[in-house]
Amino acid sequence: MAAPEKTVDVAIVGLGPVGAALGAMLARRGVSVCVAEKDGEIYPLPRAAHFDHEIMRLFQGLGIAEAVLAHARPAPAYRFQNAAGEVLMHFDMPPGASPSGWSPSYMFHQPGVEEALRSLLTGADVRLGRRFEGLVQDGEGVTVTLAGPRGPETVRAGYLVGCDGGASAVRKAIDGALDDYGFDEPWLVIDTRVGEGARLPDINLQICDPERPTTCVLMGPGRHRWEFMLKPGEDPAAVMDDAVIAGWLAPWGGLEHLTLERKAVYRFHGLVAQSWRSGRVFLAGDAAHQMPPFLGQGLCSGLRDAANLAWKLTEVLAGRADDALLDTYQPEREPNVRAIVEQAIFMGRVVCAIDPEVAKARDAQMIADRAKAAGAPRPPGPASTLAAGCILEGAAAAGRFFPQPWAGGSRLDDVLGDEAVMITRGAWSSDGPRSMALDAVALAPFRAALARWLDDQGADAVLVRPDRYVFGAGEPDVLARAWRAWSRQPVAA
Ligand SMILES: Cc1cc2nc3c(=O)[nH]c(=O)nc-3n(C[C@H](O)[C@H](O)[C@H](O)COP(=O)(O)OP(=O)(O)OC[C@H]3O[C@@H](n4cnc5c(N)ncnc54)[C@H](O)[C@@H]3O)c2cc1C
DSSP: OOEEEEEEEEEEEOOSHHHHHHHHHHHTTTOOEEEEESSSSOOSSOSOOEEEHHHHHHHHHTTOHHHHHTTEEEOOEEEEEETTOOEEEEEEOOTTOSTTSSOSEEEEOHHHHHHHHHGGGTTSEEEETOEEEEEEEOSSOEEEEEEETTEEEEEEEEEEEEOOOTTOHHHHHTTOOEEEEEEEEEEEEEEEEEOTTOOOOSSEEEEEOTTSOEEEEEOSTTEEEEEEEOOTTOOHHHHTSHHHHHHHHGGGTHHHHEEEEEEEEEEEEEEEESOSEETTEEEOGGGTEEOOGGGSOHHHHHHHHHHHHHHHHHHHHTTSSOGGGGGGHHHHHHHHHHHHHHHHHHHHHHHTOOSHHHHHHHHHHHHHHHHHSOSOOOOSSOOOOOSSSSSOTTSBTTTOBOOOOEETTEEHHHHHOSSOEEEESSOOOOSSSOEEETTSGGGGGGHHHHHHHHHHHTOSEEEEOTTSBEEEEEOHHHHHHHHHHHHHSOOOO
């Protein structure tokens, strides 16, 4: 017999890192959440190994920065080199050099970070061992059917978010078609624990050797990862043989100094769902998009989805914003995701050249380009500026990622909190949004940096969204009026 139906604000299918983060972001804002996960435990082996400063800032916002740092370390640089060791591209990523104040890039051990995320869900209705079976939606909500250990269960929710990964059953349930970027390469992924005597680089490398394109990257403390491209006709089962792996790892000390933690062949591809919303159902994370890992941005993109959706769902459920605010989710996130997918595929094509003549021409071109380029190139990764959506288009800095000054041990976001906030030069009050003047005691450590930022924009105020993107900078009354209008009747994106 079906278990009694439970009603919540938001049901989430999939307790991977994106589902867990979204659940935590909603729960801390007082939204009731039910998360259904088919597996009984956290997947014990990492897929993602890298996240960027923006994601570290999200972890900070969730109060788990310290817990995450126990499983992470900064990545000081990312280099593409050819078989002869000549540098094709090099990106320095010095600690602290990011708009968030965190290091630009971190390498981490995924299960530890997932544990930290799940620890935030103690107050939520988390149902492990429940497989999503189907959904029915109407004007008021969504009824979700799960297959549980004691039979079918149903959950009634205002909204449903499918965070159920690349094979998303939720996506299929809403007939979500995927755009395929036509990149499809098999790679062997090897994760190791590092022993004494291993000869490891202390930066991340793409070794663009046409004989065997190879990725060699740090992971969390004490671990290292390699990815080896399989050539056409190579048998995935054969390359999983430990003797083959030992040979491929020989330049770094081989299996004498490295303990295999896992080996798996993945197909790297680029896929983006055409529609991320159907009525009251949304897709986030790998359910909405998948990309080759050459930029380490698949999970990062999913966590940005979660941050974008969490505050909007909260505002709509609390009756402070019209449901149409949720229509801005895909227009805000999709261009950023597609740009990253395309950039990751571009980098993949650089790495994956296996024709020696093509590789030789690539090397010559890239070495010449590098010699011509003035200054160090920007670290790879997203310029996640919003071009449209819930922003005051035309206002200074609208859609830009708001920097987070640090002063001593304190960080701006710890003062700003979870809601949208207007930071004003002088005293200002209105019936919303929440505001803080630069002379507020709490802002004292950051006053000079914030004043400089406002000077640069020629603005008296900035309205920062809960996900730390700028709604707009300008006159506080103008910003507040636009924000309130937006909430009541969002402009079509
Ligand atoms: C080799 C490799 C390296 C990568 N490196 C990086 C990197 O360095 N940086 C980065 O940012 N990204 C990286 N990625 C991508 C990253 O791993 C994914 O983008 C990320 O794991 C997606 O998280 P998710 O929560 O959306 O999906 P998943 O992690 O797939 O989680 C989905 C969850 O949904 C559950 N589920 C599925 N179906 C159902 C159902 N029917 N009912 C209930 N539950 C269900 C699953 O059990 C799972 O727990 C890499 C990927 C690979 C393969």
